[in-house]
Amino acid sequence: MNNKILAIMAGIMTGAALLTGCSTSRKQAAEKSTLARIDMTKWLYNSEDNVYYQTGISYVANPADSEYESLGLYVPGAYFTGKDNGDGTYTVSVNKNGTQNGFTVEDAPYVIPIETPGYSAMSAPDGYPSAVKEFTDSGLIFIYSGARGREHGAPAGVTDFKAAIRYVRYNKNQLPGDTVKIFSFGMSGGGAQSAILGASGDSPLYDDYLAEIGAVMTESDAIYGSMDWCPITNLNVANEAYEWELSASRDFSDEFTKDLSDRLAEQFAIYINQLGLKDQNGNTLSLSNEGEGIYQSGSYYDYLLSAVEESLNTFLESQTFPYDPSVQQANTNMPMLSTPNFGGRGPADFRKAEKRTDAPEAAPEGMPEQGERKGPDFENIDNVKRTENTSGVTISGVYETVQDYIDALNANGKWVIYNPETNTAKITSLADFSKAVKNATKSVGAFDDLNASQGENTLFGYNDGKGAHWDPIMGELLKGSEYEEAWTEDLAKTDSLGKTVAVRANMYNPLYYISDYYEGSGSSTLAKYWRIRSGIFQGDTAVSTELILATALQNAGVENVDFQAVWGLKHVQAEVSGTPAQNFIQWVISCSKD
Numbered sequence: 302m303n304n305k306i307l308a309i310m311a312g313i314m315t316g317a318a319l320l321t322g323c324s325t326s327r328k329q330a331a332e333k334s335t336l337a338r339i340d341m342t343k344w345l346y347n348s349e350d351n352v353y354y355q356t357g358i359s360y361v362a363n364p365a366d367s368e369y370e371s372l373g374l375y376v377p378g379a380y381f382t383g384k385d386n387g388d389g390t391y392t393v394s395v396n397k398n399g400t401q402n403g404f405t406v407e408d409a410p411y412v413i414p415i416e417t418p419g420y421s422a423m424s425a426p427d428g429y430p431s432a433v434k435e436f437t438d439s440g441l442i443f444i445y446s447g448a449r450g451r452e453h454g455a456p457a458g459v460t461d462f463k464a465a466i467r468y469v470r471y472n473k474n475q476l477p478g479d480t481v482k483i484f485s486f487g488m489s490g491g492g493a494q495s496a497i498l499g500a501s502g503d504s505p506l507y508d509d510y511l512a513e514i515g516a517v518m519t520e521s522d523a524i525y526g527s528m529d530w531c532p533i534t535n536l537n538v539a540n541e542a543y544e545w546e547l548s549a550s551r552d553f554s555d556e557f558t559k560d561l562s563d564r565l566a567e568q569f570a571i572y573i574n575q576l577g578l579k580d581q582n583g584n585t586l587s588l589s590n591e592g593e594g595i596y597q598s599g600s601y602y603d604y605l606l607s608a609v610e611e612s613l614n615t616f617l618e619s620q621t622f623p624y625d626p627s628v629q630q631a632n633t634n635m636p637m638l639s640t641p642n643f644g645g646r647g648p649a650d651f652r653k654a655e656k657r658t659d660a661p662e663a664a665p666e667g668m669p670e671q672g673e674r675k676g677p678d679f680e681n682i683d684n685v686k687r688t689e690n691t692s693g694v695t696i697s698g699v700y701e702t703v704q705d706y707i708d709a710l711n712a713n714g715k716w717v718i719y720n721p722e723t724n725t726a727k728i729t730s731l732a733d734f735s736k737a738v739k740n741a742t743k744s745v746g747a748f749d750d751l752n753a754s755q756g757e758n759t760l761f762g763y764n765d766g767k768g769a770h771w772d773p774i775m776g777e778l779l780k781g782s783e784y785e786e787a788w789t790e791d792l793a794k795t796d797s798l799g800k801t802v803a804v805r806a807n808m809y810n811p812l813y814y815i816s817d818y819y820e821g822s823g824s825s826t827l828a829k830y831w832r833i834r835s836g837i838f839q840g841d842t843a844v845s846t847e848l849i850l851a852t853a854l855q856n857a858g859v860e861n862v863d864f865q866a867v868w869g870l871k872h873v874q875a876e877v878s879g880t881p882a883q884n885f886i887q888w889v890i891s892c893s894k895d
Contacts, residue, residue, distance in 0.1 A: 334517045336362050339374070339472045342392040344383065350434045351378035353393055356426045356445075360468035362515025365457070366449050370514065372465050373426035375433045375443035377401040380409065380477035395477045402440035402890075409478035410525070410893040411469065412436055412885075413444040415487030415495045416638055417458060419756045420533075422450025430638050439886045442478045444469055445638060451490075451760040454796060456510055456808045459497050463507060464516035466498075466524065471517045484526040484830075484889050488874050489841070490756070492532030493809075496833075496850060499527025500811035502826035507808065509798050526830035526892050528885050530874040531839060535846050536757060537810045539748045540772055541569035545595065546605075546843040547741040549732035550693065562745045563595055564778050569845075570596035576818050578849065579856050580604055586852075594732055606731055608848055608866055612837050613717070614725050616868035617703060619877055624700045626869060633836075633873035635882045693740045696869070710737060742840030749775055751784055753791070760809075761802050763794065771802045815853045827854070830861045830892040832885070836870035861892070 336359075344353045356373035364370040379399040383391040399406045417423050425447025433443045448461035466483055473480040487495035501507065502523025512518060533539075545566040553559040570588040578586045578601070586601035596602075694713055700706040707719045707726070716733035719726045728734055735741075744750050748757040749772040758768030769791040770776065776788030795801055807813045813821040831854055835847040844866060851864035867875035874881035 334362070334471065334519060336360075336468065336471065336515070336517060339475065341394065341475055342386065342390065344381070344391045344393045345389065345429070346378070346383060346391050347429050350437065352376065352429070352433065352437050353378055353381050353383060353391065354429055354433075356428065358468075360446070360465045360516070361461075363513070365514050366453065369422055369425055369447040369449050370461055370464070371425040372444060372446040372468070374469075374476075375429075375437055375445065376477065377409070377437045377440060377442070380406050380442070395475070399477065400440075402438065404440035404478075404893075406477035407479065408482075408893065409440055409442055410482035410484060410889055411442045411444055411478055411480060412484045412486065412889060413446060413462065413466065413524075414638060415448075415462060415485050415491040415498070417448065417450060417487065417491040417494055418489045420451035420455075420458060420490035420494070420760045422452065422458075423448045426638070432635070432638055435882050436886060439890065441886065441889060442476075444483070451756055451762075452764070452766050454762050454764045455760050455805045456507065457764075459494050459501070459809070460507055460510040460514070460516075462494065462498055463522035464511055464514060466522045467511075467517040467520040470520040479893075482525045482893050484528065484892070485524055486528035486530075486885050487532075488530035489872060490533050492529035493534035495527050496529045496532045496534050496811045497809055498522075498524050499529075499828035499831060500814040500825060501808065502828065504808070504814060504821070504825040506804065506821075506824075509800075513798065521826070523826035524828050526832070526889065527828045528832045528888065529847075529850075530834045530881065531836055531841065531872050532833070532847065532850070533748075533757075533842055535810060535812055535850060536748055536771075537806055537812070538569055538572050538774070539842065539846065540746055540775060541565045541572065542843040542845045542849075543741070543743065543747040544745065545569040546731065546845055547735050547739060547840065548745075549594065550735045550740040551745075558745050561778060565745070565775070566595040568774050568778075573601050576816065576849075578816075578852055580852075581855070597730070597732065602731065605844060605848060606728065609731065609734055609837065609844065610726065610728050612866040612868045613728065615865070615877060617724050617726060622700065622702055622706070624706060625698075626696055629869055630873070632880055633870060633875060635874060635880075694737050696738070713737065738838050739844075740840050746772075746775055747842075748772075753787070761805060763796055769794065769802065771806055773803070811850055812853055815850075815857050817857075822857075827857065827859055829859070830888075831859065831863065832888050833862070833864045834875045835866045836873050836875035837866040837868055838870060839872040841872040861895075863888070 354375045379401045381393040382396045383393045426445045446465035449457035470480045485495040544562045588596040589599040716729045753768030761771035762769040770788045813819045814825040
């Protein structure tokens with residue numbers, strides 16, 4: 302049955318996309334856009350920061366939602382020569398001799414924030430946000446684009462950012478800087494969409510969606526670099542990875558949920574064994590079902606365990622003691638440009654969607670048979686709470702010495718083996734790591750739960766604000782239960798352009814374009830530079846999410862992949878040291894001058 306499920310997934314998630322991805326809109330790529338170019342007589346000027354800016358720039362001819370589909374540009378004053386029009390606006394032209402922080406009007410890079418936590422909509426700018434100064438002072442040109450969010454359904458968000466990037470390049474002859482060198486940056490759902498932008502450059506799968514909103518079809522949307530903090534991505538197997546990696550920290554309230562968790566974990570192992578991922582020495586990574594737990598051994602297991610140990614040892618090497626975790630946490634977030642739009646819900650609810658009203662109310666009759674196991678009736682879906690397992694250790698206060706901190710990690714049982722002579726540590730197992738500091742915080746079906754009430758369910762919905770199921774692996778596992786019909790119906794639906802959720806899930810899976818496991822490999826232009834950071838204590842997603850993304854990029858021949866899993870931090874803009882903004886800026890500068 303396991304191989305059957307993966308075969309079904311592979312067929313749905315690869316072949317369907319290429320069959321529907323090519324379109325008549327590709328023919329439109331040769332046609333001249335009717336979009337107006339940027340009016341160079343309408344710029345505003347912030348004299349204190351020496352920045353020219355303009356907002357309300359429409360980047361598509363047929364906006365699906367004009368509230369979001371416009372952008373602002375923020376340009377260091379040195380790059381323009383401005384003439385005061387006497388009405389608060391300026392007519393500008395490129396200052397050919399302008400320089401800022403070592404950049405010139407020929408080589409200054411662009412940056413575009415993807416500030417969409419939970420795949421939320423990003424409001425378009427209508428003024429001058431003070432946060433841009435840190436970027437423009439560094440010589441960077443700042444693209445501030447609005448974009449639709451999960452309420453509009455995937456791939457609306459990434460489509461809009463692609464359209465904005467194309468529009469900036471459409472104006473390259475009248476703008477300063479190098480529009481080839483565009484770097485995206487985002488965190489969580491924003492980090493995911495930043496990663497998708499980095500992986501899906503010029504993918505034909507987006508043609509129909511770009512054409513529908515009247516995007517510029519003559520320019521590229523491939524970006525130069527992608528900065529991704531804690532990206533909630535690789536959703537195609539995210540539910541499965543979550544159970545394989547974090548289920549050890551769960552206290553299961555019923556056998557049905559335990560059985561579903563176990564089967565999801567098995568499916569992740571099968572996926573890894575088919576993916577063909579390789580380590581830095583060219584060895585194929587795989588999982589085996591020996592020893593305790595579900596597939597908790599093998600070269601991929603060792604690879605992940607070593608990444609966790611490396612994270613801890615980097616922390617021990619770089620952290621000075623006394624150590625206060627709250628100080629580490631304090632430097633993990635950039636100032637927000639805007640308040641995320643969650644479709645009427647506040648930021649506290651951004652990982653949730655409205656409860657599906659047509660979800661089955663009665664208990665399922667039981668899981669389908671698999672070998673000798675059969676799950677019992679699921680008596681109450683609300684038994685599975687989205688709260689942290691209380692078995693984890695508490696890390697708070699000030700730790701005077703390294704040994705004090707190690708003792709705190711081992712408070713509920715020894716799983717960190719510390720050598721004070723070398724100031725290095727080993728970890729007994731991934732399960733022990735999860736139980737102690739990486740507890741599951743989501744129900745089984747972390748991103749496609751039984752009630753279709755997660756943010757990702759809304760993301761793969763149909764522009765109606767309702768959640769839809771999208772994971773064919775879960776759909777197959779739930780056959781024979783009362784959830785079968787809901788999954789079957791949702792997986793068969795198509796959006797306004799006739800695309801199934803399988804196609805849309807591929808569009809939102811960076812690995813679809815990166816790994817030769819998928820038919821999309823080689824169909825896009827990958828970003829040249831990648832910087833990926835993960836708070837390794839987070840319960841929002843598995844460590845495998847970021848690690849597989851980074852490894853797949855390296856396997857695909859991308860030479861500039863900078864990945865770190867940061868010890869001690871959860872779902873934040875995680876950095877070993879320094880601030881997220883300055884580390885990103887310095888990375889952009891380094892990549893631009895490479």
